[in-house]
Each structure stands twice: as C-alpha cells, then as structure tokens.
Amino acid sequence: MANEILIVGSVALDSVKTPFGEVKEALGGSATYASYSASFFTSVRLVGVIGEDFPKEHIGLLKDKGIHIEGLQVAKGKTFRWAGSYEYDLNEAHTLATELNVFETFKPKIPAEYKKSDFVFLANIDPDLQLSVLDQVEKPKLVACDTMNLWIRIKPDALKKVIKRVDFLFINEGEARQFANTSSLVKAGRILQSWGPKHVVIKKGEHGALLFGQNTFFAAPAFPLEDVYDPTGAGDTFAGGFFGYVAQQGGDISDVTLRRAVVFGTAMASFTVEKFSLERLKTLTMEQISSRVRILKELSHFDQP
Amino acid sequence: MANEILIVGSVALDSVKTPFGEVKEALGGSATYASYSASFFTSVRLVGVIGEDFPKEHIGLLKDKGIHIEGLQVAKGKTFRWAGSYEYDLNEAHTLATELNVFETFKPKIPAEYKKSDFVFLANIDPDLQLSVLDQVEKPKLVACDTMNLWIRIKPDALKKVIKRVDFLFINEGEARQFANTSSLVKAGRILQSWGPKHVVIKKGEHGALLFGQNTFFAAPAFPLEDVYDPTGAGDTFAGGFFGYVAQQGGDISDVTLRRAVVFGTAMASFTVEKFSLERLKTLTMEQISSRVRILKELSHFDQP
Numbered sequence: 001m002a003n004e005i006l007i008v009g010s011v012a013l014d015s016v017k018t019p020f021g022e023v024k025e026a027l028g029g030s031a032t033y034a035s036y037s038a039s040f041f042t043s044v045r046l047v048g049v050i051g052e053d054f055p056k057e058h059i060g061l062l063k064d065k066g067i068h069i070e071g072l073q074v075a076k077g078k079t080f081r082w083a084g085s086y087e088y089d090l091n092e093a094h095t096l097a098t099e100l101n102v103f104e105t106f107k108p109k110i111p112a113e114y115k116k117s118d119f120v121f122l123a124n125i126d127p128d129l130q131l132s133v134l135d136q137v138e139k140p141k142l143v144a145c146d147t148m149n150l151w152i153r154i155k156p157d158a159l160k161k162v163i164k165r166v167d168f169l170f171i172n173e174g175e176a177r178q179f180a181n182t183s184s185l186v187k188a189g190r191i192l193q194s195w196g197p198k199h200v201v202i203k204k205g206e207h208g209a210l211l212f213g214q215n216t217f218f219a220a221p222a223f224p225l226e227d228v229y230d231p232t233g234a235g236d237t238f239a240g241g242f243f244g245y246v247a248q249q250g251g252d253i254s255d256v257t258l259r260r261a262v263v264f265g266t267a268m269a270s271f272t273v274e275k276f277s278l279e280r281l282k283t284l285t286m287e288q289i290s291s292r293v294r295i296l297k298e299l300s301h302f303d304q305p
Numbered sequence: 306m307a308n309e310i311l312i313v314g315s316v317a318l319d320s321v322k323t324p325f326g327e328v329k330e331a332l333g334g335s336a337t338y339a340s341y342s343a344s345f346f347t348s349v350r351l352v353g354v355i356g357e358d359f360p361k362e363h364i365g366l367l368k369d370k371g372i373h374i375e376g377l378q379v380a381k382g383k384t385f386r387w388a389g390s391y392e393y394d395l396n397e398a399h400t401l402a403t404e405l406n407v408f409e410t411f412k413p414k415i416p417a418e419y420k421k422s423d424f425v426f427l428a429n430i431d432p433d434l435q436l437s438v439l440d441q442v443e444k445p446k447l448v449a450c451d452t453m454n455l456w457i458r459i460k461p462d463a464l465k466k467v468i469k470r471v472d473f474l475f476i477n478e479g480e481a482r483q484f485a486n487t488s489s490l491v492k493a494g495r496i497l498q499s500w501g502p503k504h505v506v507i508k509k510g511e512h513g514a515l516l517f518g519q520n521t522f523f524a525a526p527a528f529p530l531e532d533v534y535d536p537t538g539a540g541d542t543f544a545g546g547f548f549g550y551v552a553q554q555g556g557d558i559s560d561v562t563l564r565r566a567v568v569f570g571t572a573m574a575s576f577t578v579e580k581f582s583l584e585r586l587k588t589l590t591m592e593q594i595s596s597r598v599r600i601l602k603e604l605s606h607f608d609q610p
Contacts, residue, residue, distance in 0.1 A: 184531055260608070300523075304598065
C-alpha cells in the first residue's frame with residue numbers, strides 16, 4: 001500500500017509532573033506520539049524498542065489504532081523511562097531523570113518490507129540512530145526529522161548530517177535559536193534551511209508554528225486553549241499530524257498542502273496537551289480534528305482592506 | 306472634523322542601546338509614537354508635556370505630519386527622559402534611568418475643542434493621569450488605553466478604574482499574564498475583558514497579536530523581520546495604527562474592521578522597529594504600509610481542507 005509512513009523513534013514510559021497533576025510511567029515517547037497522530041491520516045509502520053516490562057495494554061492501544069508494530073523490537077531489560085516536570089508557564093520541560101535501559105544498545109533494524117516506505121519520519125532520537133535508519137531505507141519520496149536540545153548540544157555534527165538528508169526539519173523555537181545561533185527566528189529558519197532541508201517547521205507552542213518553504217512562508221496560530229495540562233508529546237504529535245497529512249496527500253508538497261499540514265499538526269497537538277499521555281488522543285475523532293481546523297481558519301482569517 | 310483622535314501620553318527624549326547600536330536623546334514617548342502612527346489614518350490631537358529644552362526640529366516633525374499640537378504644553382524645566390537597553394533577544398526593555406522632569410507635575414489639560422473628540426487614546430502614562438483625562442472628555446464614541454508593567458505593579462487599583470471605562474485595552478504579553486495573574490494568555494485575555502473593556506488586544510512582539518472581542522477571537526502573526534534594530538515604541542505604534550484605523554472607519558467595531566485594525570497595527574509596528582526612534586516612520590508611505598498588509602494576508606492564509 002502506498003502512502004505508508006515509517007516512523008522511528010522512542011517508545012517510553014513517562015513520569016510527568018505539571019502544575020495540574022502528575023502521572024507515573026504513562027505511555028510516551030517521540031515515536032509513540034508521532035505514530036498515533038499520523039495514524040489519523042495514513043498507515044503507520046512503527047520502529048522502536050521496548051523492554052520486557054512494557055505493559056501489554058499499550059501494545060493493544062497501538063494495534064487497535066491500526067499501527068503496524070512488527071518493527072517494535074522487544075529487548076531484554078527495562079523500557080526507556082523519562083521523568084520530567086513543567087513549571088507554571090509550561091513552556092519548558094525540566095528533565096528530572098532519564099533511564100535509557102533498552103535504548104542503550106538499541107540499533108534500529110528496519111524490516112525488509114518497511115525499507116521501501118515512501119515516507120520516513122525520524123522522530124526525536126540520537127542523530128546517529130537517525131543516520132542508520134537513513135542508510136537502511138531505499139529511495140523514500142520524502143524524509144522528515146525532529147530533534148531536541150540535547151542532540152544540538154552534544155551531537156551537533158551528526159545532527160547536521162541528518163538534516164542535510166531530510167526534506168522536512170521540525171524543531172522548536174528555543175532549539176532553532178540555539179542551533180542556528182541567532183535570536184531572530186526568521187533568520188534561524190533561513191539558516192537551518194541552508195543546511196539542507198527544503199522545508200523547516202519551527203514549533204512555537206502557544207504561539208503557533210512557522211513554515212519556511214522554498215518560496216513560501218506561513219505563520220499559523222496555536223489553537224487557543226485556556227488550560228494546557230501537559231505539553232509532553234505536543235511537538236511529536238504536531239510532526240506526526242503534519243507528515244501524516246502530507247503522506248495522505250501522496251507526498252504533495254504544494255504550498256496549499258503544506259499550509260494545511262501545519263494546521264492539522266496544530267490541531268492534533270492541541271488535543272494532546274489537554275490530558276496526560278495519549279489519553280485525549282485515544283478518544284479523538286476525525287470530526288473533532290476537522291472542527292478545530294475550521295476554528296483555526298476562522299481565528300486567523302481577515303479580509304484584506 | 307469627525308474621526309479625530311485625542312491622544313494623551315508621554316513625549317520623551319530616549320537614550321536606547323540595543324545589540325545593533327545606540328542613540329542618545331532621540332525623540333520618543335508613548336504619545337509620540339502613537340500619534341505619528343495614527344496620523345497615517347486619521348487626524349490626531351496630541352496632548353502631553355515637554356520642557357524648554359525640547360528640540361524645535363521634533364515639533365516640526367509632528368507639525369509636518371499634520372498632528373495638532375495645541376495641547377502639547379511647554380513647562381519650565383527639562384523634558385521627560387528615558388534610558389533603556391535591550392539584550393540580545395530584544396524581548397524586554399531594561400530601564401536604565403527615568404528622569405520625570407516636567408512630567409513630575411504634569412496635569413493633562415484638554416483644550417476645550419478637544420474635549421468633544423469622538424476617539425480618545427490614553428497612551429501609556431500614570432493611570433491617575435489617564436483617569437483625569439477621562440473626567441475631562443465629553444462622551445467619546447470610543448476610548449482606548451495602553452499601560453506598562455510599572456503601573457500594574459505600583460498602581461493596580463487606579464489602572465483597574467481606567468480599564469473599567471475603556472472600550473479597548475492594549476497590553477503586552479508579559480503584562481497581561483502579570484495583571485491577570487495567570488500563565489495562560491487565553492485566560493488572561495478573558496479575565497481582563499471581565500474587568501470592563503469590550504476588547505482586549507494582547508501584543509506579543511515577534512509572535513504577533515491576539516484580539517479578544519465580544520464574540521470573536523483573532524490571532525495575527527507578526528511581520529517576519531530578519532532584524533529588529535530597536536523595539537522601543539513598537540507597542541505604542543501598534544496601538545496608534547490600530548486605533549487610528551478604527552477612527553478612520555468612523556468607529557466601526559465590526560469583526561472585519563477590528564481584524565484589519567490589528568493587521569494595520571502590526572504593519573505599523575514592523576516599520577518602527579527597523580530603525581531607532583521615529584526614523585523609519587518619517588519616510589514611510591501608505592503604499593509601503595499596504596504592501597506589508599498584503600504580505601501579512603499572504604503569510605497567514607490557508608485554504609480550508
């Protein structure tokens with residue numbers, strides 16, 4: 001089947017504390033959020049690693065959503081764990097603990113059938129692992145990647161090699177400024193583009209997102225939420241929704257499609273942050289997604305004078 | 306003549322340092338920026354105070370723009386001075402020195418003819434002075450006000466009295482969170498609205514602006530600039546452009562007009578920050594403004610799926 005996305009990244013058990021409450025060892029991980037989000041738009045092939053302690057119900061959740069998990073390796077040991085907290089303003093995650101566990105020796109092994117995927121999304125993991133995925137896949141139509149401040153700090157060269165080989169880079173606001181070494185987001189977007197990716201999407205949380213294309217620039221607002229309960233996974237959900245929509249459209253990279261992709265990503269992320277873990281996504285319907293897309297249109301529209 | 310705006314606020318000599326350079330005792334002040342900006346759209350009556358040392362050329366600049374300055378009192382002593390600096394990220398002004406000078410004893414005296422102005426903009430000054438202006442004017446169609454963190458901190462009660470009596474409140478992002486005591490901007494806007502103003506406009510600098518109306522919500526992006534040389538006056542310019550446009554439209558407060566007003570304010574502010582003081586506004590043309598409005602439309606538009 002065409003339009004399938006291969007998504008490689010982390011599958012985790014997250015312990016998160018926000019001003020509104022906390023959860024212990026809830027389902028998380030960059031590939032988990034991205035896959036679940038993308039699966040609303042297209043067929044998803046998830047590749048990652050879990051430990052023997054990974055709860056069966058989480059597997060069930062992914063399977064029930066139709067996500068292909070033949071590439072989800074079960075390794076000896078414990079599943080990757082992340083613990084973090086958010087202050088009052090919810091803008092930045094503070095990592096309290098990271099237990100790599102099975103991730104320590106993880107080498108992504110792409111199943112033969114998956115190697116021909118037209119769409120490849122490298123969710124946030126070690127850029128060396130992202131490179132090893134790129135070395136295994138065969139002529140994908142479009143490749144996208146996400147990353148985080150940690151890799152920008154400790155593996156900037158490997159990350160630059162990844163970026164050179166992708167069509168889309170997803171990166172958040174602070175990371176874009178950090179990586180491009182400029183306070184100007186507009187400059188940062190252009191600098192990152194000059195390193196390879198045709199398209200750079202800067203995620204700004206409550207301030208929306210910016211799309212830097214080849215001959216286009218698009219600014220989308222965030223969906224206006226009175227309360228954000230837990231921002232964990234918002235960026236992964238955004239990227240999964242964005243790229244899932246692009247895959248659904250057969251990889252069309254016209255301005256019209258890419259702007260819509262930003263808006264779908266925005267809508268998807270707005271649901272994720274309403275509850276912990278994937279709780280809100282679990283009950284989400286396409287009708288609810290479309291409704292938020294309509295609201296985003298309404299709140300950003302103006303008639304030219 | 307109808308559609309005239311009365312603008313009361315500060316007229317200052319600013320010394321500003323940014324990562325890109327510095328100026329000494331350049332023309333500034335909330336009423337100055339707001340008046341100059343509004344004057345692109347409608348006729349402006351400026352009320353403020355200057356000292357005997359105020360450079361004649363600045364008077365000439367305002368007069369040449371057609372701004373009515375009969376209400377600009379000349380008091381014994383020196384003109385109000387502000388000195389500030391901006392760090393690398395340009396998001397927040399650090400006040401280095403404030404010399405009130407003639408402002409110390411300033412009592413706004415609204416000329417008889419101005420008291421019947423249909424549109425009144427209380428630019429950022431002491432809320433007690435803003436109240437005294439409101440006590441002098443006669444049945445304006447629309448009143449707007451701006452403020453700053455200082456007054457929120459030291460005169461919250463007086464400021465709340467002002468807000469209760471205005472139709473539009475302009476406030477920046479950090480101030481909105483501070484005043485409404487919430488990290489959520491969406492909540493902050495609604496809380497501020499509940500204190501009186503039918504419309505609240507939250508200015509977010511490089512992230513654009515949010516308009517909270519009675520039955521509407523509008524999110525506008527900022528104009529994408531690679532370099533911001535000096536953010537001083539951007540908020541005043543925004544408010545002046547916004548309210549000047551509303552006045553030009555005869556005080557129409559339809560959704561269509563208010564959204565356009567946000568976009569005109571956005572465009573105006575984007576010019577102010579390109580140079581120090583009013584340097585960029587001095588050479589600005591209506592055609593250049595319209596061009597940026599068109600670009601703002603283009604970069605925020607998407608076709609609904």
